[in-house]
Amino acid sequence: MLSTSALLAATTAHTVAHAGHWGHGGFGWWFIFPLFWIALIVLFIVGRRRGQRTEHRQAAEGVLRERYARGEIDETEFRQRLEVLHAAQRR
Template sequence: MNTALILSALPAHYGHGPGWFILIPIFWILLIGLIIFAARRRHWQQAPAGAESVLRERYARGEIDETEYRQRLEVLRTKLK
Protein backbone atom coordinates (compact mmCIF):
# COMPACT_ATOMS: atom_id res chain seq x y z
CA MET A 1 0.00 0.00 0.00
CA ASN A 2 0.97 3.55 -0.45
CA THR A 3 2.27 5.23 2.76
CA ALA A 4 0.67 8.57 1.87
CA LEU A 5 -2.72 6.85 1.58
CA ILE A 6 -2.32 5.28 5.04
CA LEU A 7 -1.21 8.56 6.61
CA SER A 8 -4.07 10.46 5.02
CA ALA A 9 -6.54 8.07 6.68
CA LEU A 10 -5.15 8.75 10.16
CA PRO A 11 -6.53 11.54 12.33
CA ALA A 12 -4.74 14.87 12.09
CA HIS A 13 -2.93 14.62 15.44
CA TYR A 14 -0.85 11.71 14.15
CA GLY A 15 0.75 13.89 11.52
CA HIS A 16 2.70 16.20 13.88
CA GLY A 17 5.84 14.16 13.70
CA PRO A 18 7.37 11.30 15.60
CA GLY A 19 8.44 11.52 19.20
CA TRP A 20 5.36 12.90 20.91
CA PHE A 21 4.26 9.45 21.99
CA ILE A 22 7.36 9.13 24.19
CA LEU A 23 6.42 12.17 26.32
CA ILE A 24 3.46 10.47 27.99
CA PRO A 25 5.48 7.52 29.42
CA ILE A 26 8.26 9.89 30.48
CA PHE A 27 5.69 12.06 32.27
CA TRP A 28 4.27 9.08 34.18
CA ILE A 29 7.71 7.71 35.05
CA LEU A 30 8.75 11.10 36.44
CA LEU A 31 5.49 11.52 38.35
CA ILE A 32 5.73 8.07 39.95
CA GLY A 33 9.41 8.68 40.74
CA LEU A 34 8.55 11.99 42.40
CA ILE A 35 5.87 10.33 44.53
CA ILE A 36 8.28 7.59 45.63
CA PHE A 37 10.99 10.15 46.39
CA ALA A 38 8.61 12.28 48.46
CA ALA A 39 7.33 9.26 50.40
CA ARG A 40 10.84 8.05 51.22
CA ARG A 41 12.02 11.50 52.20
CA ARG A 42 9.07 11.86 54.54
CA HIS A 43 9.86 8.45 56.04
CA TRP A 44 13.51 9.43 56.55
CA GLN A 45 12.52 12.62 58.35
CA GLN A 46 10.26 10.70 60.72
CA ALA A 47 12.91 8.13 61.60
CA PRO A 48 14.00 8.24 65.24
CA ALA A 49 17.24 10.05 65.88
CA GLY A 50 20.29 7.95 66.58
CA ALA A 51 22.38 8.31 69.70
CA GLU A 52 25.13 10.24 67.92
CA SER A 53 22.69 12.75 66.48
CA VAL A 54 21.12 13.30 69.92
CA LEU A 55 24.59 13.84 71.32
CA ARG A 56 25.40 16.34 68.55
CA GLU A 57 22.17 18.23 69.26
CA ARG A 58 22.95 18.42 72.98
CA TYR A 59 26.44 19.72 72.22
CA ALA A 60 25.02 22.28 69.77
CA ARG A 61 22.53 23.52 72.37
CA GLY A 62 25.33 23.91 74.91
CA GLU A 63 24.03 21.30 77.31
CA ILE A 64 27.41 19.52 77.31
CA ASP A 65 30.93 20.81 76.70
CA GLU A 66 33.42 19.57 74.12
CA THR A 67 35.29 17.18 76.39
CA GLU A 68 32.08 15.50 77.55
CA TYR A 69 30.88 15.34 73.93
CA ARG A 70 34.08 13.63 72.77
CA GLN A 71 34.06 11.20 75.71
CA ARG A 72 30.47 10.16 75.13
CA LEU A 73 31.01 9.92 71.39
CA GLU A 74 33.95 7.60 71.94
CA VAL A 75 31.87 5.42 74.27
CA LEU A 76 29.06 5.23 71.72
CA ARG A 77 31.40 4.29 68.89
CA THR A 78 33.20 1.60 70.89
CA LYS A 79 29.88 0.00 71.90
CA LEU A 80 28.81 -0.17 68.26
CA LYS A 81 31.86 -2.20 67.24
Template sequence: MTAALLPILDYMPGHVWGGPGWFVLIPFFWILLIGFFIFAGRRYRWRHSSTSAEGVLRERYARGEIDDTEYRQRLEVLRTKLK
Protein backbone atom coordinates (compact mmCIF):
# COMPACT_ATOMS: atom_id res chain seq x y z
CA MET A 1 0.00 0.00 0.00
CA THR A 2 2.73 2.46 0.89
CA ALA A 3 4.60 1.68 -2.32
CA ALA A 4 1.56 2.79 -4.30
CA LEU A 5 1.32 6.03 -2.33
CA LEU A 6 4.96 7.07 -2.70
CA PRO A 7 4.48 8.67 -6.14
CA ILE A 8 1.53 10.65 -4.78
CA LEU A 9 3.54 11.85 -1.81
CA ASP A 10 6.33 13.08 -4.09
CA TYR A 11 3.97 15.76 -5.42
CA MET A 12 3.16 17.07 -1.94
CA PRO A 13 5.09 20.20 -1.01
CA GLY A 14 7.92 19.74 1.45
CA HIS A 15 7.87 15.96 1.17
CA VAL A 16 10.76 14.26 2.85
CA TRP A 17 10.48 10.78 4.37
CA GLY A 18 9.44 12.32 7.66
CA GLY A 19 7.67 15.31 6.13
CA PRO A 20 4.07 16.43 5.96
CA GLY A 21 3.11 13.77 3.44
CA TRP A 22 3.14 11.01 6.04
CA PHE A 23 1.35 13.24 8.52
CA VAL A 24 -1.70 13.11 6.27
CA LEU A 25 -1.74 9.29 6.22
CA ILE A 26 -1.35 8.66 9.96
CA PRO A 27 -4.91 9.73 10.95
CA PHE A 28 -6.38 7.53 8.22
CA PHE A 29 -4.42 4.56 9.53
CA TRP A 30 -5.73 5.07 13.08
CA ILE A 31 -9.30 5.62 11.92
CA LEU A 32 -9.21 2.38 9.93
CA LEU A 33 -7.61 0.45 12.80
CA ILE A 34 -10.09 1.68 15.42
CA GLY A 35 -12.99 1.11 13.02
CA PHE A 36 -11.84 -2.46 12.44
CA PHE A 37 -11.75 -3.22 16.17
CA ILE A 38 -15.21 -1.71 16.71
CA PHE A 39 -16.60 -3.73 13.80
CA ALA A 40 -14.94 -6.97 14.95
CA GLY A 41 -16.07 -6.47 18.55
CA ARG A 42 -19.68 -5.86 17.61
CA ARG A 43 -19.71 -8.82 15.25
CA TYR A 44 -18.19 -11.10 17.91
CA ARG A 45 -20.66 -9.91 20.53
CA TRP A 46 -23.59 -10.35 18.13
CA ARG A 47 -22.59 -13.91 17.21
CA HIS A 48 -21.99 -14.94 20.82
CA SER A 49 -24.95 -13.14 22.29
CA SER A 50 -27.07 -15.20 24.64
CA THR A 51 -29.98 -12.77 24.35
CA SER A 52 -30.99 -14.08 20.93
CA ALA A 53 -33.86 -16.53 20.81
CA GLU A 54 -31.59 -19.41 19.83
CA GLY A 55 -29.16 -18.47 22.61
CA VAL A 56 -31.91 -18.53 25.23
CA LEU A 57 -33.14 -21.86 23.89
CA ARG A 58 -29.58 -23.23 24.00
CA GLU A 59 -29.18 -22.12 27.62
CA ARG A 60 -32.47 -23.70 28.65
CA TYR A 61 -31.44 -26.97 27.01
CA ALA A 62 -28.03 -26.86 28.72
CA ARG A 63 -29.65 -26.29 32.13
CA GLY A 64 -31.96 -29.27 31.54
CA GLU A 65 -35.19 -27.27 31.54
CA ILE A 66 -36.22 -28.77 28.19
CA ASP A 67 -35.48 -32.16 26.67
CA ASP A 68 -33.89 -33.00 23.32
CA THR A 69 -37.11 -33.34 21.31
CA GLU A 70 -38.56 -30.09 22.62
CA TYR A 71 -35.26 -28.31 21.91
CA ARG A 72 -35.19 -29.53 18.30
CA GLN A 73 -38.86 -28.66 17.74
CA ARG A 74 -38.49 -25.14 19.07
CA LEU A 75 -35.24 -24.62 17.18
CA GLU A 76 -36.93 -25.68 13.94
CA VAL A 77 -39.80 -23.26 14.58
CA LEU A 78 -37.36 -20.40 15.26
CA ARG A 79 -35.34 -21.07 12.14
CA THR A 80 -38.40 -21.29 9.88
CA LYS A 81 -39.78 -18.00 11.24
CA LEU A 82 -36.46 -16.23 10.64
CA LYS A 83 -36.40 -17.15 6.93
Protein backbone atom coordinates (compact mmCIF):
# COMPACT_ATOMS: atom_id res chain seq x y z
CA MET A 1 0.00 0.00 0.00
CA LEU A 2 1.21 3.50 -0.80
CA SER A 3 2.04 5.93 1.92
CA THR A 4 0.49 9.39 1.96
CA SER A 5 3.69 11.05 0.77
CA ALA A 6 4.09 8.55 -2.08
CA LEU A 7 0.46 9.08 -3.12
CA LEU A 8 0.92 12.86 -3.02
CA ALA A 9 4.12 12.61 -5.09
CA ALA A 10 2.38 10.41 -7.69
CA THR A 11 -0.60 12.78 -7.92
CA THR A 12 1.68 15.80 -8.26
CA ALA A 13 3.74 14.10 -10.97
CA HIS A 14 0.54 13.21 -12.85
CA THR A 15 -0.75 16.80 -12.59
CA VAL A 16 2.57 18.29 -13.76
CA ALA A 17 2.74 15.87 -16.69
CA HIS A 18 -0.75 16.89 -17.91
CA ALA A 19 -0.23 20.61 -17.32
CA GLY A 20 2.02 20.71 -20.39
CA HIS A 21 -0.86 19.43 -22.53
CA TRP A 22 -2.89 22.59 -21.89
CA GLY A 23 0.09 24.91 -22.08
CA HIS A 24 -0.22 25.66 -18.38
CA GLY A 25 -2.65 28.52 -18.90
CA GLY A 26 -1.45 29.45 -22.41
CA PHE A 27 -3.67 30.15 -25.38
CA GLY A 28 -3.35 26.83 -27.14
CA TRP A 29 -5.51 26.49 -30.26
CA TRP A 30 -8.89 27.31 -28.76
CA PHE A 31 -8.68 31.02 -29.63
CA ILE A 32 -8.69 30.30 -33.40
CA PHE A 33 -12.33 29.20 -33.45
CA PRO A 34 -13.83 32.48 -32.14
CA LEU A 35 -11.52 34.44 -34.47
CA PHE A 36 -12.76 32.38 -37.41
CA TRP A 37 -16.42 33.11 -36.62
CA ILE A 38 -15.73 36.80 -35.99
CA ALA A 39 -13.91 37.08 -39.33
CA LEU A 40 -16.77 35.27 -41.08
CA ILE A 41 -19.36 37.64 -39.62
CA VAL A 42 -17.28 40.71 -40.53
CA LEU A 43 -16.89 39.48 -44.11
CA PHE A 44 -20.64 38.90 -44.35
CA ILE A 45 -21.40 42.44 -43.10
CA VAL A 46 -18.85 44.04 -45.43
CA GLY A 47 -20.22 42.08 -48.39
CA ARG A 48 -23.79 43.14 -47.62
CA ARG A 49 -22.83 46.81 -47.35
CA ARG A 50 -20.88 46.69 -50.59
CA GLY A 51 -23.85 45.08 -52.33
CA GLN A 52 -26.20 47.74 -51.00
CA ARG A 53 -23.92 50.52 -52.27
CA THR A 54 -23.90 48.94 -55.73
CA GLU A 55 -27.70 48.75 -55.72
CA HIS A 56 -28.00 52.41 -54.71
CA ARG A 57 -25.55 53.50 -57.41
CA GLN A 58 -27.39 51.50 -60.07
CA ALA A 59 -30.70 53.01 -58.95
CA ALA A 60 -29.22 56.51 -59.16
CA GLU A 61 -27.88 55.83 -62.65
CA GLY A 62 -31.31 54.53 -63.68
CA VAL A 63 -33.00 57.74 -62.54
CA LEU A 64 -30.37 59.78 -64.35
CA ARG A 65 -30.88 57.80 -67.58
CA GLU A 66 -34.66 58.22 -67.33
CA ARG A 67 -34.32 62.00 -66.91
CA TYR A 68 -32.02 62.12 -69.94
CA ALA A 69 -34.41 59.99 -71.98
CA ARG A 70 -37.34 62.28 -71.11
CA GLY A 71 -35.32 65.31 -72.13
CA GLU A 72 -35.21 66.89 -68.67
CA ILE A 73 -31.40 67.16 -68.85
CA ASP A 74 -29.08 67.52 -71.84
CA GLU A 75 -26.16 65.25 -72.73
CA THR A 76 -23.54 67.48 -71.07
CA GLU A 77 -25.38 67.50 -67.75
CA PHE A 78 -26.03 63.75 -68.03
CA ARG A 79 -22.33 63.01 -68.53
CA GLN A 80 -21.29 65.36 -65.71
CA ARG A 81 -23.68 63.77 -63.24
CA LEU A 82 -22.74 60.28 -64.39
CA GLU A 83 -19.08 61.14 -63.79
CA VAL A 84 -19.92 62.36 -60.28
CA LEU A 85 -21.64 59.03 -59.55
CA HIS A 86 -18.65 57.07 -60.83
CA ALA A 87 -16.21 59.23 -58.84
CA ALA A 88 -18.23 58.57 -55.67
CA GLN A 89 -18.06 54.84 -56.44
CA ARG A 90 -14.24 54.89 -56.64
CA ARG A 91 -13.88 56.36 -53.13
